[in-house]
Amino acid sequence: MEDFHSYGWYAKRIAKHLPKGVFKPVPKRLWGGLAYLAIVVAGLLLISLFDWHPLIYLPISLVLGASFAGMGFLGHEILHGTVVKKPWIRDLLGAIAFWPLSTGPKLWRKWHNLNHHIHTQHEENDPDSWPTLERLSKSKMVRWIYKLPLFIRAFFAFASLAIQFSAHSLKMFFAYIKDFKPKKQPEVWLQMILPWATWIGLLFLIGWEKWLFAFFLPLLLANLIVMGYISTNHRLNPLVPVNDPLANSLTVTVPKWVDYIHFNFSYHTEHHLFPGMSSKHYPLVKYHIKKMWPERYHEMPIGKALIALWKTPRPYFDNRELIDPSQGSLYGSLGNGLNPEHITIKKQLDD
Template structure:
């Protein structure tokens, strides 16, 4: 892997290879919002109407999909990939983020400005993981990293069920002082609005039905969203320069699943052109791989999650992750992270088998 390049170096070259309409909003994508809302309403009605728990559970999965779909759509809308109208963008983005309980104005500050502007910067990216030196200064984090790696990984994946919403409320505390005094009431209102909406739903459907109408779908939506978000950057190196081919990862799924998740896995493409509609992301991906094949990071979604399970979440330096209980180092993507590093036992077995096969071939030739 070569040294860091700035985002501008990619966009300048790519714009010469891509049609101009790629950089315009795609209003037709807004049709997903009423579809997801209708799916929620239909499944919620079925949950309330049926006495059968298994059927309630099945319908709850339908709502869970609607919730995560609305989250992915909110991400598109608030980047301006669906509409340029600021009022429509704010209203529809607010509605689409109600299931995950995130405020639209906060998201634009936290995600669009801070995360995209400082991706994988060790201090300035609000979504980046910490380095060993800073982590051990916090007692809870220090205690957590003394636990067995498998236990930590289990907790990490368990935390996916609530982390997106929790992290959003942590970002509210962090960034609220950065807003102008006249903006803060809107930011606070958008944070409170989802709570009021779901309290109203609780009163309307009752506690048991609320578990199936909101709680289980919310857990499912958080988990699916975080299964993408956690793999977007946490296997990549830390960068001082905003280099999306170095600090981001595209994860691939079967085409039908990429369609159901609105193309959210095309994350390098999103960081190169944040306002680009996912409708065109596959074209940008092909061009990126053609122009910078040695820099492009892509993994199957399942393998990225497996790497996430097998590697620690602390950086020893900009290029390496460290397991604090043993001191073992793991390279990051582009800097040595591969199957042989993540699965050393498997690699040794494969190497031993190759040697045995070569020996048998050599003996046979003699």
């Protein structure tokens, strides 16, 4: 796909087919957040106040992890301004929703709303894009890692999903803190420190064993759920010179009940076309995309997308191809020869 179009180009053509009111905030989404918050508070109290066998804590811990992730998905929507518009209420509710993931609202809006959405899959400007082999090869440790067989790297990459969101959030904090005006920096620091202080304080309050079930295991599970989506959003797509959501983004499909509890986070191409629209309306946007540009649109079941991630290497070779440095094998990306149904090596560098 060489004829790229900007997200505005697509949005302009779709918007005229959408009903009035689709860009209004939908505060009813907060009922889902309230339900998640009640579950989290109840779960924390059950673990903290009762001395039960750890096997009884485990299912509570799993529910907490799923709720942490659900709150994060709602926080993402809130901070795009699609739930409430008033800035201070938006940031307050966003901070509460992201509290379990310890990501501040001002950092998230800077990192995600501004940089990621404006520069999606740009080799240098997108903070979430996977780097090229040229950039990775500057590190001796990375060069050593990429000498390992693909399946070993895939195993550790998937295992690392359990910490990737938290680790990347901290990385983004230190990458962007200096970009805030000096008067704003203390607030950004506070938004990062307070959640972590809460969870570390909980450790001293209830002890190691209960804390593992009340926060640590739920955090790992929340990272896995969130990164299960995020890792498929763009990593199978090419790097692009133009922010073209139909080229650089992938929508995954999940059961309807999962879409319901995850606030339609699976509709990622749609989100990049209309980040200021409530995800409630994304099924309608998807209908029009598939009607107008069916050959450009990328979607697949999330399980198939994760398998494709497992079977393909991550560094980019020429922005459109993925390379396994240990073998010199090139794989296509979506729209550039990658067939998720039958993943094969596109060519060898020494051919």
